[in-house]
Amino acid sequence: MNPTEINTSLFKRLRFVLVETSRAGNVGSVARAMKTMGFSELVLVSPRCEDPLNDAEAVAFASGAGDVLANARIVGSIGEALDGCNFAAAVSARLREFSPPVWTPRAFAAHAAGQGELRPALVLGNERVGLPNEIVQQCNVLINIPSNPEYSSLNLSQAAQVLAYECRLAATGDTVEERGVGFHGDAASMAQIDGMYAHLEEALVAIGFLNANNPKKLMPRLKRLFSRTGLETEEVNILRGIARAIIEQKPKK
Numbered sequence: 577m578n579p580t581e582i583n584t585s586l587f588k589r590l591r592f593v594l595v596e597t598s599r600a601g602n603v604g605s606v607a608r609a610m611k612t613m614g615f616s617e618l619v620l621v622s623p624r625c626e627d628p629l630n631d632a633e634a635v636a637f638a639s640g641a642g643d644v645l646a647n648a649r650i651v652g653s654i655g656e657a658l659d660g661c662n663f664a665a666a667v668s669a670r671l672r673e674f675s676p677p678v679w680t681p682r683a684f685a686a687h688a689a690g691q692g693e694l695r696p697a698l699v700l701g702n703e704r705v706g707l708p709n710e711i712v713q714q715c716n717v718l719i720n721i722p723s724n725p726e727y728s729s730l731n732l733s734q735a736a737q738v739l740a741y742e743c744r745l746a747a748t749g750d751t752v753e754e755r756g757v758g759f760h761g762d763a764a765s766m767a768q769i770d771g772m773y774a775h776l777e778e779a780l781v782a783i784g785f786l787n788a789n790n791p792k793k794l795m796p797r798l799k800r801l802f803s804r805t806g807l808e809t810e811e812v813n814i815l816r817g818i819a820r821a822i823i824e825q826k827p828k829k
């Protein structure tokens with residue numbers, strides 16, 4: 577199946593930067609999180625794990641995002657990592673007394689997606705100690721992911737997934753793509769639906785569920801119920817078949 581065409585502007589502009597990552601598996605997991613949302617530029621700053629792009633755990637955790645992992649760059653400083661970027665967002669669960677403005681992932685995503693000239697970067701720190709203050713202070717904003725205040729710990733790749741998801745949503749819109757999955761029949765006509773109601777009413781009278789002399793609001797309520805379903809021709813035929821079977825099996829007096 578051919579991949580669905582999407583607006584790729586932010587997908588090509590956004591860079592993910594991992595600073596001093598300790599576990600190669602987390603590098604692979606971040607690559608996977610990025611690729612599932614359509615992003616591909618990954619830069620590692622002084623990783624603490626050996627050979628993170630070829631490590632067996634990294635490759636296993638990338639799980640199909642091997643291209644993102646293989647194309648990742650390893651650099652020695654945050655300056656090198658942010659070369660070519662003009663907007664950087666530090667990601668941290670820990671707020672600082674002296675820090676850039678604090679944004680949510682959604683606010684960052686809207687800002688990044690809305691300005692085509694922006695070359696933004698998301699900067700995530702070490703699994704255990706996070707980002708050092710000097711790196712946070714070099715960034716334009718600090719992103720804090722809203723979470724349970726009693727347990728706000730997110731795994732590195734989980735944080736990357738949240739950020740990548742919000743950025744994808746901002747770039748493509750908050751809609752579900754029509755993929756042509758599932759059966760979609762022809763919509764029933766008004767005449768077909770009216771015939772079904774008449775048939776159904778006859779069946780309900782036949783089994784004594786509806787008193788023809790005192791129908792009250794039963795049929796209007798049933799019509800209201802079915803009007804919310806968007807009946808298709810085949811569905812109307814099924815309901816009429818049920819009504820027919822009820823009428824035919826009703827004992828004759």
